Amino acid sequence: MELKYVGDFPLVSQHGVAFDHTQTDKYIYLHAVLELLEALSYGATETTQHLYRSQHRDLKPQQLLAGLKKYVKNLDTIYEQREHKAEDLVADLIRRVEENESLTPDEKYAWLNNIKIMKDYYLQYVTNKTVYEAALEALADEIDEAKVQQIKIPMFRNYGIVLRDLQKVLEQRKSPIDTTSNVECDADGIACTTSFSYR
Numbered sequence: 001m002e003l004k005y006v007g008d009f010p011l012v013s014q015h016g017v018a019f020d021h022t023q024t025d026k027y028i029y030l031h032a033v034l035e036l037l038e039a040l041s042y043g044a045t046e047t048t049q050h051l052y053r054s055q056h057r058d059l060k061p062q063q064l065l066a067g068l069k070k071y072v073k074n075l076d077t078i079y080e081q082r083e084h085k086a087e088d089l090v091a092d093l094i095r096r097v098e099e100n101e102s103l104t105p106d107e108k109y110a111w112l113n114n115i116k117i118m119k120d121y122y123l124q125y126v127t128n129k130t131v132y133e134a135a136l137e138a139l140a141d142e143i144d145e146a147k148v149q150q151i152k153i154p155m156f157r158n159y160g161i162v163l164r165d166l167q168k169v170l171e172q173r174k175s176p177i178d179t180t181s182n183v184e185c186d187a188d189g190i191a192c193t194t195s196f197s198y199r
Contacts, residue, residue, distance in 0.1 A: 001079045003027060003061045003131060006124045012093065012114045014107040025125060026132035029165070030064055032158040033135040036166075037071040040142045040151070068131065071138045078134045079127070086126040090119055136162070140169045144177060148196055155183065155190040163192060175199055 009023035035057075059067065069075050097103070097111045139162075142148075153159045163181070170177040178197040183190060 001065060001076070001127075002124075003030065003065050003128060004124060006121055006128070009125060010118050010121055012111065012118055014103065014111040014114070017114060017118060025128055027128040029132055029158050029162050030068065030128070030135065031059060032162045033132065033139060034059070034064060034067045034071075035157070036153070036159065036162060037135065037139055037142060038067070039153075040139070040146070040148070068135055071142070072131070072134045073138075075131070075134060078130055082127045082130040083123065085130060086119075086123040089126060090115060090122055136166055136169045139166055140173065140177075143170070143196060144173070144175075144198075147198065150193060150195045152191050152193045154188065155192055160192060163194060167194075170196070 005025055005027045007025050008019040008021050009025075011018045011020050072078070093115050094112060097108055097115070100108070103111065143166075153163060167179045167181075170179060176199055178199070179194055180197070181192050181194045183192050185191075
């Protein structure tokens with residue numbers, strides 16, 4: 001299993017490859033979600049202090065993966081499933097090109113070849129996204145099991161984006177958890193206080 005940054009989602013065509021900057025590589029959020037998981041393991045009241053202490057820590061991909069394995073119990077199974085997701089994505093792209101009757105044979109050939117060239121890129125992009133989604137689920141489980149009422153996190157190092165994505169995960173659970181967030185500016189900088197309501 002390997003985690004590494006690849007970049008934004010590729011938009012492949014008969015003319016080449018461009019990138020959709022609205023679909024960022026989730027690898028850039030893995031560090032923040034791991035730090036949130038670690039911080040919650042100290043208790044909800046210690047979360048902010050832990051995040052401020054770890055703000056200058058950069059992890060190598062192997063360290064990031066080892067850290068995530070502590071919290072995401074089924075990471076190996078999830079990792080195996082990502083190949084199927086990537087294959088389905090590539091197969092769908094190929095099918096759409098082959099069914100496109102407005103393309104000339106040369107355009108189809110170029111487009112299909114570009115998809116083939118980007119296959120490993122798609123696989124890594126899907127891997128990063130799948131691991132990120134699993135880490136968010138683990139974070140939601142930690143919050144639910146501990147019945148965390150409130151956390152306060154600094155708004156740097158992508159914590160805000162992870163929190164936004166976490167809120168979506170919490171809302172979609174079997175027993176949804178509602179969240180309310182308030183952004184404040186204090187002596188330490190900008191922070192977000194999030195409260196959790198259990199149904």
